[in-house]
Amino acid sequence: xxxxxxxxxxxxxxxxxxxxxxxxxxxxxxxxxxxxxxxxxxxxxxxxxxxxxxxxxxxxxxxxxxxxxxxxxxxxxxxxxxxxxxxxxxxxxxxxxxxxxxxxxxxxxxxxxxxxxxxxxxxxxxxxxxxxxxxxxxxxxxxxxxxxxxxxxxxxxxxxxxxxxxxxxxxxxxxxxxxxxxxxxxxxxxxxxxxxxxxxxxxxxxxxxxxxxxxxxxxxxxxxxxxxxxxxxxxxxxxxxxxxxxxxxxxxxxxxxxxxxxxxxxxxxxxxxxxxxxxxxxxxxxxxxxxxxxxxxxxxxxxxxxxxxxxxxxxxxxxxxxxxxxxxxxxxxxxxxxxxxxxxxxxxxxxxxxxxxxxxxxxxxxxxxxxxxxxxxxxxxxxxxxxxxxxxxxxxxxxxxxxxxxxxxxxxxxxxxxxxxxxxxxxxxx
Amino acid sequence: xxxxxxxxxxxxxxxxxxxxxxxxxxxxxxxxxxxxxxxxxxxxxxxxxxxxxxxxxxxxxxxxxxxxxxxxxxxxxxxxxxxxxxxxxxxxxxxxxxxxxxxxxxxxxxxxxxxxxxxxxxxxxxxxxxxxxxxxxxxxxxxxxxxxxxxxxxxxxxxxxxxxxxxxxxxxxxxxxxxxxxxxxxxxxxxxxxxxxxxxxxxxxxxxxxxxxxxxxxxxxxxxxxxxxxxxxxxxxxxxxxxxxxxxxxxxxxxxxxxxxxxxxxxxxxxxxxxxxxxxxxxxxxxxxxxxxxxxxxxxxxxxxxxxxxxxxxxxxxxxxxxxxxxxxxxxxxxxxxxxxxxxxxxxxxxxxxxxxxxxxxxxxxxxxxxxxxxxxxxxxxxxxxxxxxxxxxxxxxxxxxxxxxxxxxxxxxxxxxxxxxxxxxxxxx
Numbered sequence: 054x055x056x057x058x059x060x061x062x063x064x065x066x067x068x069x070x071x072x073x074x075x076x077x078x079x080x081x082x083x084x085x086x087x088x089x090x091x092x093x094x095x096x097x098x099x100x101x102x103x104x105x106x107x108x109x110x111x112x113x114x115x116x117x118x119x120x121x122x123x124x125x126x127x128x129x130x131x132x133x134x135x136x137x138x139x140x141x142x143x144x145x146x147x148x149x150x151x152x153x154x155x156x157x158x159x160x161x162x163x164x165x166x167x168x169x170x171x172x173x174x175x176x177x178x179x180x181x182x183x184x185x186x187x188x189x190x191x192x193x194x195x196x197x198x199x200x201x202x203x204x205x206x207x208x209x210x211x212x213x214x215x216x217x218x219x220x221x222x223x224x225x226x227x228x229x230x231x232x233x234x235x236x237x238x239x240x241x242x243x244x245x246x247x248x249x250x251x252x253x254x255x256x257x258x259x260x261x262x263x264x265x266x267x268x269x270x271x272x273x274x275x276x277x278x279x280x281x282x283x284x285x286x287x288x289x290x291x292x293x294x295x296x297x298x299x300x301x302x303x304x305x306x307x308x309x310x311x312x313x314x315x316x317x318x319x320x321x322x323x324x325x326x327x328x329x330x331x332x333x334x335x336x337x338x339x340x341x342x343x344x345x346x347x348x349x350x351x352x353x354x355x356x357x358x359x360x361x362x363x364x365x366x367x368x369x370x371x372x373x374x375x376x377x378x379x380x381x382x383x384x385x386x387x388x389x390x391x392x393x394x395x396x397x398x399x400x401x402x403x404x405x406x407x408x409x410x411x412x413x414x415x416x417x418x419x420x421x422x423x424x425x426x427x428x429x430x431x432x433x434x435x436x437x438x439x440x441x442x443x444x445x446x447x448x449x450x451x452x453x454x455x456x457x458x459x460x461x462x463x464x465x466x467x468x469x470x471x472x473x474x475x476x477x478x479x480x481x482x483x
Numbered sequence: 484x485x486x487x488x489x490x491x492x493x494x495x496x497x498x499x500x501x502x503x504x505x506x507x508x509x510x511x512x513x514x515x516x517x518x519x520x521x522x523x524x525x526x527x528x529x530x531x532x533x534x535x536x537x538x539x540x541x542x543x544x545x546x547x548x549x550x551x552x553x554x555x556x557x558x559x560x561x562x563x564x565x566x567x568x569x570x571x572x573x574x575x576x577x578x579x580x581x582x583x584x585x586x587x588x589x590x591x592x593x594x595x596x597x598x599x600x601x602x603x604x605x606x607x608x609x610x611x612x613x614x615x616x617x618x619x620x621x622x623x624x625x626x627x628x629x630x631x632x633x634x635x636x637x638x639x640x641x642x643x644x645x646x647x648x649x650x651x652x653x654x655x656x657x658x659x660x661x662x663x664x665x666x667x668x669x670x671x672x673x674x675x676x677x678x679x680x681x682x683x684x685x686x687x688x689x690x691x692x693x694x695x696x697x698x699x700x701x702x703x704x705x706x707x708x709x710x711x712x713x714x715x716x717x718x719x720x721x722x723x724x725x726x727x728x729x730x731x732x733x734x735x736x737x738x739x740x741x742x743x744x745x746x747x748x749x750x751x752x753x754x755x756x757x758x759x760x761x762x763x764x765x766x767x768x769x770x771x772x773x774x775x776x777x778x779x780x781x782x783x784x785x786x787x788x789x790x791x792x793x794x795x796x797x798x799x800x801x802x803x804x805x806x807x808x809x810x811x812x813x814x815x816x817x818x819x820x821x822x823x824x825x826x827x828x829x830x831x832x833x834x835x836x837x838x839x840x841x842x843x844x845x846x847x848x849x850x851x852x853x854x855x856x857x858x859x860x861x862x863x864x865x866x867x868x869x870x871x872x873x874x875x876x877x878x879x880x881x882x883x884x885x886x887x888x889x890x891x892x893x894x895x896x897x898x899x900x901x902x903x904x905x906x907x908x909x910x911x912x913x
Contacts, residue, residue, distance in 0.1 A: 057790065057791055057792060057793065058535060058536060058539050058790055058791055059791075060536065060570070060571045060572075060574035060575040060788070060791035060792070061533070061536070061571075061575065062528075062529060062532065062533075062536075062571065062575070063529060063531055063532065063533055063557065063559060066529040066531065067529070068527070068528055068529060068572070069527065070576070070579070071524035071525060071526050071586055072524070074524070074525045074526060074527050075524060075525060077527075078525055089825065089853055090848040090851065090852070090853055090854070091848065091853075091855065092825045092826045092853050092854070092855040093825065094501035094502070094504070094505060094825045095501060095504045095505060095508055096501050096504060097498070097499065097504050097507075098492075098498055099492060099493060099496040099497070099498060099605050100530060100561075100591060100593075100605065101493055101496065101593075101605065102492065102493065103491070103492075103493055105488060106488060106490065106491070106492075109488050120552065120554055121552075122550065122551075122552035124550055124595045125595070127493065127494075129493060131530075140490070141490045141491075141492065142490075142498070144490035145490040145491065145492070146500070149500070151869060151872050151873055153859060155825075155855075156501055161530065163530075163531075165554045165555070175529050175530065175531065185859070188859070188860065189859070190858040190859050190860065192837070192841065192856060192858035193858070195841075199845070203848070307838065308837075308838070308841055311837075311838040311839075311841040311842045311845075312841050312842070312844070312845045313842065313845045313846075313849075358490070360487065360488055361487055361488055361489075361490035362487060362490070363487065395519065395522045395523065395524045395585075396522045407622070407738075407741075408737065408738070408741040409741075411622065411625075411738055411741040411742050412741050412742070412743065414742070415629070415741075415742045415743045416743075418520040418521065418633070419743075421520065422520070423519055423520055423521075423522050424520070424522070425521065425522040425585075426622060428620040428622035428623070429583060429615070429618070429619070429620050430618065430620065439581060442581050443581055
């Protein structure tokens with residue numbers, strides 16, 4: 054039989070080896086516990102939506118990248134983010150939900166783009182959003198910032214959230230008569246860190262900003278700090294929108310301070326813009342010390358579900374870049390060496406003791422111990438090797454004499470020490 | 484704006500309201516903990532595979548039901564089960580994996596069939612499999628049975644696993660000269676419970692079984708019990724395969740007994756056949772008292788990845804019907820009333836106390852309490868109503884006097900009782 058099929062997966066699709074997957078799930082569980090403490094509820098939407106729904110507000114790249122297909126009379130797409138499904142869910146259930154509605158979702162999304170380093174066609178998104186009915190307190194914006202802080206604490210990470218408000222830059226642009234061009238301005242200025250001041254000025258001039266205006270805009274984005282930064286910025290304009298944005302920031306700062314965040318944990322930074330024109334108020338990006346690029350971002354949007362309902366549903370949301378966070382945790386040694394194994398106790402029969410091994414294994418498992426019997430027909434030596442390879446914490450060697458005398462020989466696989474225990478001592482050990 | 488889009492999801496796609504989703508995830512976590520105790524590792528494969536891979540061993544219904552599409556030069560399908568991806572993964576990593584390889588996977592699969600009651604186009608599968616290299620001890624078959632027992636215990640369910648071995652029926656058919664027809668025979672006899680003895684006899688006669696032969700086959704499938712059942716069955720044939728199947732069952736019984744399973748927990752039942760011709764040895768089905776239909780099933784298969792590799796990789800696997808189990812748990816009151824809320828403590832500001840509320844909320848969350856501040860601009864009355872609707876366990880009402888005097892008024896939302904606590908007492912309360 055030589056017509057075998059190459060067992061390959063699709064290019065650009067992520068798949069962790071089981072040892073890494075254990076760690077990834079540990080990370081997910083910890084993030085979930087943070088969302089739970091903040092009273093966010095889980096949502097699990099289908100991976101597919103009707104194309105009419107999914108593409109309602111998209112365009113450009115999304116249309117090109119989306120996986121779309123028909124089956125019978127159904128025209129469907131794989132979701133490319135978790136926000137459109139949230140909008141569909143909230144609009145469909147607007148009369149049954151308690152607002153503000155706080156949900157989180159950790160799920161895979163699909164983008165048929167060219168795979169690149171760090172860019173996948175299938176990847177996890179992790180979003181937490183709060184949706185209000187008509188209006189929504191800025192406390193929720195502050196809570197998004199606090200969520201990052203709690204996630205950082207959960208993983209013993211040092212990090213900082215940079216916070217701004219889109220109304221501030223928009224108000225300044227408006228005061229300069231550049232209101233119409235704001236979409237482009239935001240996209241260009243979001244690249245400041247990447248392409249540098251000169252290139253930004255050039256690109257701004259290409260869309261018709263004067264040098265003086267460009268300098269004023271850039272000046273704003275260089276301001277950072279706390280209450281002092283708000284004061285410093287306030288000299289730049291007295292446009293109504295501008296002032297409103299600064300006042301919102303003032304409130305958000307007072308809320309995050311009340312939540313216990315210190316100046317290590319957050320900073321106002323008018324350089325945070327977020328390319329997405331979706332955002333209309335508070336915007337933020339979360340950074341971890343030592344990790345290049347943001348591990349998350351988000352912000353406030355005016356109206357989640359305008360394509361589906363007349364009801365005004367403002368929201369604010371934060372997201373976490375799961376693969377970036379995981380890679381950082383993994384590489385920085387967060388997961389340590391000790392808990393990497395699925396097997397705590399490898400039970401190794403020696404002689405005719407298989408049934409006794411199974412019995413002991415069941416007792417250990419009943420006590421919550423991750424135990425397994427190495428029952429295959431292999432040599433004792435190869436089983437000990439196997440226990441090592443699986444990084445089992447302990448090997449329990451059960452020979453016929455041990456069974457007869459009810460003695461349990463437990464070997465610590467990292468120190469090599471071996472002790473003799475009674476059954477009760479063994480069960481109490483874990 | 485009246486050209487709104489109806490926010491509807493695709494027909495036949497499951498989506499739980501967040502309150503139910505919390506319970507569903509609680510169920511998943513408990514099942515995962517059982518797999519972990521048995522040292523199974525998690526695997527998370529992509530939702531899509533190359534069509535060449537996915538359809539390698541399929542045919543008939545699968546080809547019709549699968550969601551298949553092309554994107555650029557890629558011809559891909561959504562997975563219709565978790566076994567083909569497992570086979571692809573194991574074959575691709577055969578030189579890096581430690582065998583026996585024990586993995587579980589809980590993930591969604593996709594079938595574009597006509598939606599019916601209890602049948603979905605997207606649904607969760609939950610599989611645990613052990614794959615051996617060349618051979619695989621029957622201890623693993625017994626462990627699958629034990630997994631059900633431990634899942635039942637985890638949910639305080641009474642249930643029983645019915646165990647058989649396909650070699651027994653096959654051996655009997657062979658002894659009767661019906662070897663060639665065994666595939667059809669198994670499919671027909673698997674329907675015994677549904678269509679009754681007479682219909683089975685008729686269908687068997689249609690494919691050329693004599694009445695005497697049909698009676699012999701049916702006689703076997705009526706035998707059930709323990710060691711006695713093996714003895715009873717052994718009179719029916721001395722075909723080599725038949726005897727081998729009985730011996731395998733004898734071993735499996737001794738293993739599950741050693742694992743502590745009693746006669747309430749399992750039974751041999753030669754009526755268990757499993758329609759799928761994939762199975763070659765041990766087969767089993769798991770039943771929960773009071774729940775109609777099996778909540779799971781599985782068995783032994785000779786060669787997992789024969790389409791991808793020459794290496795012989797026998798396996799045994801069990802699966803759990805997630806929506807059936809969930810519906811049963813939910814309807815039988817398993818989840819109770821108390822823990823259904825995402826909110827333990829609803830903090831309600833009264834007067835100008837918002838910042839104090841945020842501060843207290845952060846302290847409660849830091850102690851692991853699921854707390855949130857009701858910060859929206861609504862009346863006290865409507866906030867209390869909201870706390871009720873969210874089934875918060877407690878309301879913490881923080882008026883200006885309370886804040887001044889450092890007194891915390893905590894109201895038990897189910898009893899209506901209210902107590903006054905110091906901050907320390909409040910934090911110690913949970």
